[in-house]
Amino acid sequence: xxxxxxxxxxxxxxxxxxxxCGSDDEGSTGKAKDAKDISGSLTYWDTSDxxxxxxxxxxxxxxxxxxxxxxxxxxxxxxFASIEQKFKxxxxxxxxxxxxxxxxxxxxxxxxxxxxxxxxxxTLALKGGTDDFTEGPLNTTKYQGxxxxxxxxxxxxxxxxxxxxxxxxxxxxxxxxxDEFIExxxxxxxxxxxxxxxxxxxxxxxxxxxYGEGTDLADTKTKKITINSPEAVKAVTxxxxxxxxxxxxxxxxxxxxxxxxxxxxGEVAMLIQGPWSVTDDLSGKAFKGDEDNxxxxxxxxxxxxxxxxxxxxxxxxxxxxxxNLDAAYLFTQFMTSSKSQxxxxxxxxxxxTRESAYTPEVTKDARIKGFHPIMKTARPRVxxxxxxxxxxxxxxxxxxxxxxxxxxxxxxxxxxxxxxxLLPGYTIGS
Amino acid sequence: MITAxxxxxxxxxxxxxMVAPVVIVLAVLVLYPLGYGFYLSLTNANEANVxxxxxxxxxxxxxxxxxxxxxxxxxxxxxxxFYPRLTWTIVWTVSCVALHIAIGMGLALxxxxxxxxxxxxxxxxxxxxxVPAFVGVFAWRLMLNSQYGVxxxxxxxxxxxxxxxxxxxxxxxxxxxxxxxWIGVPFNMVALLGGLQSxxxxxxxxxxxxxxxxxxRFVNVTLPGLRPVTHTVVLLGCIWTFNMFAxxxxxxxxxxxxxxDILVTFAFRKAFTGVSDYSGAATYGIVILALLLAFxxxxxxxxxKTEQA
Numbered sequence: 001x002x003x004x005x006x007x008x009x010x011x012x013x014x015x016x017x018x019x020x021c022g023s024d025d026e027g028s029t030g031k032a033k034d035a036k037d038i039s040g041s042l043t044y045w046d047t048s049d050x051x052x053x054x055x056x057x058x059x060x061x062x063x064x065x066x067x068x069x070x071x072x073x074x075x076x077x078x079x080f081a082s083i084e085q086k087f088k089x090x091x092x093x094x095x096x097x098x099x100x101x102x103x104x105x106x107x108x109x110x111x112x113x114x115x116x117x118x119x120x121x122x123t124l125a126l127k128g129g130t131d132d133f134t135e136g137p138l139n140t141t142k143y144q145g146x147x148x149x150x151x152x153x154x155x156x157x158x159x160x161x162x163x164x165x166x167x168x169x170x171x172x173x174x175x176x177x178x179d180e181f182i183e184x185x186x187x188x189x190x191x192x193x194x195x196x197x198x199x200x201x202x203x204x205x206x207x208x209x210x211y212g213e214g215t216d217l218a219d220t221k222t223k224k225i226t227i228n229s230p231e232a233v234k235a236v237t238x239x240x241x242x243x244x245x246x247x248x249x250x251x252x253x254x255x256x257x258x259x260x261x262x263x264x265x266g267e268v269a270m271l272i273q274g275p276w277s278v279t280d281d282l283s284g285k286a287f288k289g290d291e292d293n294x295x296x297x298x299x300x301x302x303x304x305x306x307x308x309x310x311x312x313x314x315x316x317x318x319x320x321x322x323x324n325l326d327a328a329y330l331f332t333q334f335m336t337s338s339k340s341q342x343x344x345x346x347x348x349x350x351x352x353t354r355e356s357a358y359t360p361e362v363t364k365d366a367r368i369k370g371f372h373p374i375m376k377t378a379r380p381r382v383x384x385x386x387x388x389x390x391x392x393x394x395x396x397x398x399x400x401x402x403x404x405x406x407x408x409x410x411x412x413x414x415x416x417x418x419x420x421x422l423l424p425g426y427t428i429g430s
Numbered sequence: 431m432i433t434a435x436x437x438x439x440x441x442x443x444x445x446x447x448m449v450a451p452v453v454i455v456l457a458v459l460v461l462y463p464l465g466y467g468f469y470l471s472l473t474n475a476n477e478a479n480v481x482x483x484x485x486x487x488x489x490x491x492x493x494x495x496x497x498x499x500x501x502x503x504x505x506x507x508x509x510x511x512f513y514p515r516l517t518w519t520i521v522w523t524v525s526c527v528a529l530h531i532a533i534g535m536g537l538a539l540x541x542x543x544x545x546x547x548x549x550x551x552x553x554x555x556x557x558x559x560x561v562p563a564f565v566g567v568f569a570w571r572l573m574l575n576s577q578y579g580v581x582x583x584x585x586x587x588x589x590x591x592x593x594x595x596x597x598x599x600x601x602x603x604x605x606x607x608x609x610x611x612w613i614g615v616p617f618n619m620v621a622l623l624g625g626l627q628s629x630x631x632x633x634x635x636x637x638x639x640x641x642x643x644x645x646x647r648f649v650n651v652t653l654p655g656l657r658p659v660t661h662t663v664v665l666l667g668c669i670w671t672f673n674m675f676a677x678x679x680x681x682x683x684x685x686x687x688x689x690x691d692i693l694v695t696f697a698f699r700k701a702f703t704g705v706s707d708y709s710g711a712a713t714y715g716i717v718i719l720a721l722l723l724a725f726x727x728x729x730x731x732x733x734x735k736t737e738q739a
Contacts, residue, residue: 085702088477091484110704114477115487201685251576253596253683258577321485385478389704396688403598405687422704 035124039070040324042099042331045087047080047314048348052279056347057335064334071327080104084388091116091319099322100331102152102314105140106381106388112143113385117317119146124329125318125336126150132338136311137353139380149315150336151353153344156378157208157309158371159297160263160278161270162286166295168192174270174297176307178212178238181300185246188269195248195268198259199239201402203395205272207381208309209235212302216382217390218419218426225419225428227394228412235302236401236408243402252399272299274312275351275371282367296370298377311378313353351375386422393418464719470712471500477706493709500713511696512717519672519692522607526674527667529611531660534618539652541619542626559616567680570609571596574681599689602682606690610677614670618663625659626652661733668729669722693718 044061048054054077061073076098078086084107090097091114103111111117120126126147130138137151159174159181166174169191175181185196199205210216215231218224226232243250248268251258260277262268264284273281278294281287287294301307316336318328334340341357344350349367352358363369381387393415401411416428439446473493481491504512541552558566573580574595582592595605633651642650678695691699693714701711 088706092477092482094484114705115482115484115489118485249576249594251594251596252685253571253602253681254575254577255683255685258575261578319485320487325485386704392688392699392703395685399685399687403687405599 035068035330037070038068038326038330040327041072041074042322042324042327043074043076043097044331045076045078045083045098045101047078047083047102047104050077053344053348053350056344060335060340060343064331067334068330071331073331087111088114088116091321094321097319097321099319099324099328100335101317101319103149103317105137105149105151105154105311105313105315108140108148108315108317109143109383110385110388111317112146112148115320117148118320118322118325119148120150120318120329120332121147124326125316125332127333132354132356134353134355134375136375136378136380137313137315140311140313141315143383149317150332152314152316152336152341153350154311154313154353154375154378155274155276155351155371156311156375157205157272157274157299158374158377159270159295159299160273160281161295161297162263162266162268163293163295164286165192165194165266165269169269174295175300176298178209178242178300178302182242182246185242185270192269194266195262196246197242197248197270197272198262198268199243199247199250199402200259200272201243201250201252201255201395201399203391203398204310206236206239206394206398208272208299208307209239209302211308211310211379212238212300212304212306214302214304217387217394218382218384218423220382220384223426225416225423225426227419228409228416228428232412233409236398236412238302239398240401240408250402275349275367278367278371279349291366294366294370296374298374307377308379309374309377310381313351384423389422390419393422467712467715470708471716472497473709474499475708476710477708480708496709500709501717504713504717514689515691515693515696518603518690522603522610522692523668523671525607526610526614526671527664529607530614530618530667530671531622531664533611533615534622534663537615537619538622538626541623555619556616558612559620563613563676564680566613567609567677570605570612571681571683574605596682599687602686602690606678606681609681610671610674613677614667618667621659621663622656625656629655657736661729665726665729668725672722673718 046054046057048057058075061075065071065073083101083103087097087101087103088111091111101117103117108117112119120141130147133151134154136156137154141147141149141151161174165188166172169184169188171184171187175184181197188194188196207216210232213231213235215226215229215235217227219226248262259268259271259273260280261284263271263273264281264286266284266286281294282291298307299309316332318325318332322328336353338352338354338356341352341354342359342362345352345357345362345368346365349365351368351371352362358372363372384390397406397411397415397418400406401408406414420426420428472495474496475491475493479491479493482489503509507513537555541548541555545551561569572578576582576592576594576597579595581595586592594601596602629652633655634647637647637651672692673694674692675694675698678690678692679698682690688696688699697711697714697718700714701707
């Protein structure tokens with residue numbers, strides 16, 4: 001019964017989207033207009049770090065306004081953690097919603113399925129084609145065959161390590177498998193007295209373990225929930241082993257902050273982390289003035305032998321209800337151009353999404369040089385609108401598993417049952 | 431009759447006119463959302479099937495009435511979450527309110543005497559109330575940090591092992607009760623202090639003349655004299671604590687087992703992660719309201735009875 005309703009809803013929604021697009025083509029999209037003739041004002045919601053990253057975005061906006069003097073851009077910095085709910089409540093009513101927004105790549109399927117963001121195929125936003133974009137980030141913009149964003153910055157997870165501590169423990173290179181990871185951590189602890197690693201108990205950081213066993217939260221092709229598959233059980237067993245044998249004591253309420261603080265102060269030798277944290281790392285006493293001490297490596301591989309981590313980063317998206325779509329498309333194009341990306345990369349050391357933006361000048365930055373090769377281990381995440389909801393039951397069961405309240409298998413079984421409630425039409429099994 | 435009404439209107443129109451804005455505001459801010467919430471709780475509405483009209487995209491509402499299905503799935507225990515959360519919510523409310531009253535009473539008694547620097551003590555004790563709850567909660571979170579927090583520094587300094595204050599569900603439950611008690615005591619103290627000061631001195635003098643011990647005076651004069659105040663304070667305390675969102679949501683962060691979630695934080699997480707489940711959240715809202723309404727009615731009745739007795 002329930003499934004019947006949702007299919008009806010989906011069909012209805014699809015039909016409506018189709019008609020909406022039809023009218024779009026005849027209507028007022030930017031194609032017919034010359035970019036110089038576009039005028040008006042637009043609001044841009046930025047989620048970049050307000051102190052370290054926002055200045056370069058503001059500078060780019062000033063450049064944009066200079067190039068297109070008829071367009072006025074209102075810049076608003078919105079906190080990354082709260083933007084999802086803020087945008088969704090504004091998007092529903094149209095009151096106070098932005099025209100362009102920087103969205104986490106993981107949220108694109110959700111926004112697109114709810115029709116809050118506009119499809120960009122054939123608009124000014126994607127003028128010049130998508131050939132220049134690297135494949136991973138470009139994949140994050142797709143939902144059901146359409147493009148809903150333009151990649152701005154990208155990231156993934158890798159190993160960040162303290163070279164001096166590794167040397168002191170007599171370790172030559174970063175571990176390449178989880179078993180090596182655990183051994184390395186133990187050796188460091190024994191030889192130097194410093195903790196080997198700090199496991200982040202957040203479910204996003206569980207993904208490299210799952211991918212390393214060749215599994216994911218769910219499989220959209222076969223409509224199966226795979227979080228309790230034998231591979232996933234193996235992956236989480238490995239994570240539990242890291243927690244039990246290799247990690248510093250985890251403070252669950254302050255995990256991320258404690259992990260960062262202890263790593264940058266040299267109290268922990270290696271982390272699974274992303275490039276966004278590198279600027280912060282370099283401000284700590286273990287790396288300040290000694291940037292070469294920070295080592296980069298891909299995440300350890302699971303039993304499939306292939307190291308894999310989720311593709312993260314941000315895309316620029318256009319609000320479907322924008323009053324000034326033309327200006328929004330044009331702005332999106334400008335902000336994601338190769339030139340803009342080079343400027344962003346040079347200032348913030350975040351990784352560009354265009355091949356052409358990796359100029360010699362950009363790649364000579366140690367922070368970018370370190371993470372750029374690791375990007376080839378990035379893989380797309382499962383593109384489900386409900387993926388944000390799935391992380392809640394997963395993190396609860398994962399926490400219970402790590403704390404030893406439940407076994408790996410029964411914790412994941414419980415998570416799978418919760419997934420089933422959130423994913424209509426899906427069955428449990430691999 | 432009509433003349434009486436007209437007379438009343440002529441005489442009191444001013445009062446009606448004064449009341450009208452309040453009635454309108456209440457209707458708009460309270461009654462309408464409440465009615466709408468109740469309506470949603472009878473449907474299967476979520477973010478993906480409500481009517482949307484966004485730019486070029488138009489979709490009519492495709493949700494439908496499901497009767498009492500949502501209530502049944504919660505109250506029958508089929509969703510597996512309601513009863514564990516309710517049990518913990520009650521434990522949390524009772525322990526917080528009991529500690530609030532006990533500590534608030536103790537401090538009020540201490541302050542209700544002649545002493546030096548009374549104003550200073552009172553100001554210091556009221557401080558937690560003056561700090562916005564979320565600021566206080568974050569300060570506690572910093573202090574309870576197992577690696578860099580001041581508590582562990584203090585106990586390791588005297589040779590005790592460091593504790594992971596916010597890790598296991600049990601530790602989390604103790605921590606949230608502790609922080610909420612810290613936040614709630616000042617209000618209870620001030621309210622009870624006011625109550626103490628309104629008890630006529632003559633009663634104490636008379637009982638002293640009759641040879642009552644301090645304890646007897648406390649039980650037979652102070653407690654009955656405080657009853658009107660404690661009744662109100664307990665009722666308010668129960669409602670506030672039952673719905674105390676900030677402490678639990680902010681102190682524990684996102685990496686929890688969910689065991690320390692009370693009904694409101696649970697409903698929030700359910701509703702505001704990913705695609706919002708409006709009907710489910712509305713149902714939880716109405717059930718929470720019904721529980722509190724039933725409690726307050728019952729409590730008021732009992733209070734009236736004891737007052738009449």
